[in-house]
Amino acid sequence: MNLNIILQYVFSGITVGSIYAVIAIGFNIIYNTTGIINFAQGEFVMLGGMIAFSFCKVMPLYLAIILAVIITGIIGSLLELIFIRHLKKPSVLQMIVITIGLSIILREIALHVWDEQVRALPFFTGNETSSVNILGANISPQVLWVIGITSLIVIGLTLFFKYTIIGQAMRACSENRNAAGLCGINTKAMVNISFILSAGIGALAGCVVSPLTQTTYDMGTDLAIKGFTVAILGGLGNSSAAVAAGIILGLIEAFSVSIFPSAFQDVITIGILLTILFIRPQGIFRSKQFAALKEF
Amino acid sequence: MNKENLKAVSVLFTIILLTPLITSLLDVNFYLTQLTMSIYYAIVSIGLCMLMGYAGQISMGQAAFFSIGGYTTAVLTTINLIEYKGSFLINLLMKLRVLVLDKNVYDNDVLFFSPWVTFFFAIVFALIISFVIGIPVLKLKGHYLAMATMGFGIIIYKIVKGTKILGQADGISAVPLFKILPFLSIDGDISNRIENFYFAGFILLLGLIILINLINSRVGRALRSLHGSEEASNSMGINTSKYKLYVFMLGAVFASIGGFFLTHYNGGIGPSEAGVMKSVRYVAIVAVGGMANIWGTLIFGILLNFLSLRGVFGSLDDAVFGAILILVMIFAPDGLIKKRFLDALIVKCKIIIKKIQLKLNKEGN
Numbered sequence: 001m002n003l004n005i006i007l008q009y010v011f012s013g014i015t016v017g018s019i020y021a022v023i024a025i026g027f028n029i030i031y032n033t034t035g036i037i038n039f040a041q042g043e044f045v046m047l048g049g050m051i052a053f054s055f056c057k058v059m060p061l062y063l064a065i066i067l068a069v070i071i072t073g074i075i076g077s078l079l080e081l082i083f084i085r086h087l088k089k090p091s092v093l094q095m096i097v098i099t100i101g102l103s104i105i106l107r108e109i110a111l112h113v114w115d116e117q118v119r120a121l122p123f124f125t126g127n128e129t130s131s132v133n134i135l136g137a138n139i140s141p142q143v144l145w146v147i148g149i150t151s152l153i154v155i156g157l158t159l160f161f162k163y164t165i166i167g168q169a170m171r172a173c174s175e176n177r178n179a180a181g182l183c184g185i186n187t188k189a190m191v192n193i194s195f196i197l198s199a200g201i202g203a204l205a206g207c208v209v210s211p212l213t214q215t216t217y218d219m220g221t222d223l224a225i226k227g228f229t230v231a232i233l234g235g236l237g238n239s240s241a242a243v244a245a246g247i248i249l250g251l252i253e254a255f256s257v258s259i260f261p262s263a264f265q266d267v268i269t270i271g272i273l274l275t276i277l278f279i280r281p282q283g284i285f286r287s288k289q290f291a292a293l294k295e296f
Numbered sequence: 297m298n299k300e301n302l303k304a305v306s307v308l309f310t311i312i313l314l315t316p317l318i319t320s321l322l323d324v325n326f327y328l329t330q331l332t333m334s335i336y337y338a339i340v341s342i343g344l345c346m347l348m349g350y351a352g353q354i355s356m357g358q359a360a361f362f363s364i365g366g367y368t369t370a371v372l373t374t375i376n377l378i379e380y381k382g383s384f385l386i387n388l389l390m391k392l393r394v395l396v397l398d399k400n401v402y403d404n405d406v407l408f409f410s411p412w413v414t415f416f417f418a419i420v421f422a423l424i425i426s427f428v429i430g431i432p433v434l435k436l437k438g439h440y441l442a443m444a445t446m447g448f449g450i451i452i453y454k455i456v457k458g459t460k461i462l463g464q465a466d467g468i469s470a471v472p473l474f475k476i477l478p479f480l481s482i483d484g485d486i487s488n489r490i491e492n493f494y495f496a497g498f499i500l501l502l503g504l505i506i507l508i509n510l511i512n513s514r515v516g517r518a519l520r521s522l523h524g525s526e527e528a529s530n531s532m533g534i535n536t537s538k539y540k541l542y543v544f545m546l547g548a549v550f551a552s553i554g555g556f557f558l559t560h561y562n563g564g565i566g567p568s569e570a571g572v573m574k575s576v577r578y579v580a581i582v583a584v585g586g587m588a589n590i591w592g593t594l595i596f597g598i599l600l601n602f603l604s605l606r607g608v609f610g611s612l613d614d615a616v617f618g619a620i621l622i623l624v625m626i627f628a629p630d631g632l633i634k635k636r637f638l639d640a641l642i643v644k645c646k647i648i649i650k651k652i653q654l655k656l657n658k659e660g661n
Contacts, residue, residue, distance in 0.1 A: 037439040037442075037443070083622060083626065087626065091629075092437075092438035092439065093348075093352070093354055093438075094625050094629055096354060096438070096439060096442045097579065097583055097621050097625045098621070098622055098625045098626065100356075100576060100579075100618075100621060101580075101618045101619070101620075101621030101622035101625070102618075102622060103618075104573075104576065104614055104615065104617065104618030104621070105615060105618045105619060105622065107614075108612065108614055108615035108618065109615075111611075112611075221450075221572055225443070225446065225447060225450060228443055232440075232443075261458065263454070263457070263458030264454065264455075264458055266450065266451075266454050267451050267454050267455060267458075270447040270448075270450055270451050270454075271451065273443070273444075273447050274432075274433075274444055274447050274448065274451075277432075277433075277436060277440055277443070277444050277447075278432040278433075278435075281436065281440060
């Protein structure tokens, strides 16, 4: 392998990895405020791509994407309002089963609204053949869009959680929900906002990656399990570590193609997930002490 | 087995005995085929019911064990060892009846493993794989356990879909029939429909009796205490990790047996049997049956699979199962066939009837 090809693999790894990282952050946001792993997270990505595709025929692309993000956010909010809010002390088993049910319903609705066809948004700049030369590697400008927008998402979220009052309230909820409630924080609203946020960023990720990887109605499960792998790799609830973990997983996947047949690519990812769950369920960046305090 | 269960088992026995009579009276004998298939699927569900309901551990990878059973027999009975015929080992195995010689549809000689042997292999593989996977996986709880078992299921699905010897996306077809007795062979032939239905019923009863005895034994009590609180049962001296592993392996064997017989019955198996959606279905059936309720699981296992196989749900097949999951978990987390639920329903009906009566009386006056 010469340097150019390696660089090519690195870029494709970072592209895929940053999408996984965004999905993992979506998992983390909901997990932090509610303690739920939302199995329907992958479906938000799919919905984002699909809705934007439908709108982009009648309006400029950027408007279609903004609308898709807003609509998916509303869907996320509705899911929380209708299915999750009024559960009294749900058990973990109950929550798993409900969110899996939601993911199936969203997928089936997508199948009936759109269909089984593979769809793709147009490239944001240029087209399929245009490429940018970086250090000798030819990459599509869309790759730069993906990396740029995901970094914007990460930076934006960090600032949001650090400096806005809502973000701080959400962090308070994740520390201790009862105490946050006593301080006058509307914890129910925070849970709802966390669903809106995680649906919205999922949809945005679905839009930027759509020109490269296409959008199909059943892409959600695979994305969800990879996003979860990244979330676990970085340590559940830890969003900045998820970015690093996402890029690591993306790179592993990209390079594994050159060794294993691509049919087994997912096997490697899930193999990593299982290994991490078995030996370091607290994630690769967290200490043993942390693991001792938490139940897995 | 206590009296109540004995009664229930004998009722089930009578129902199974009478079903072919009823279908032939109604002139819907073709229902028997789907009923037989639903029974095999229900066997997987009742195995999972032990794990989910009684031990309180979720498994999102039950379809993987189903396909392990199915693919084991499909591969070993469609393999053709005729070119090795004459070597010492093959001759020995033929003498031991491990290998059987037959003719395929093109009238060529084929030499393959006897289904009796593959039945044994199906169980052993399920045991080994569930043991190896179970030890690390069952240390996890909640979301982690669900994701890990789902991950295992997806791995098996991808392997099945990507491996040439397992037929990739096409699956394996032309699996030979399984001759159990001179007058009984497991295959999809119409003339054997009633015998096959009875055989499936027999296997189901056998499985049920084993499970019922297990539930009402020392092991069953240990499992229920494990569901209640793992820490508490641990402190009472129950080896929880051992029991969890046992029940996981038991569920795997039930799934594998279901897969084995269904593969012979259908004469083939495809990768969709290993898919995540299938695993979700088994979970949905256990949930709607009421988690720790083997009879509820059995009733809904047969009913829902039968309706799905008859195509009642049409293209909404998966959506129906998804909706069931959500609705049951939100409105009746104890399942639909719980005594409490039924009692409440009866009380409500009585109140409504009384109200109507009062209204009628008023109007009469």
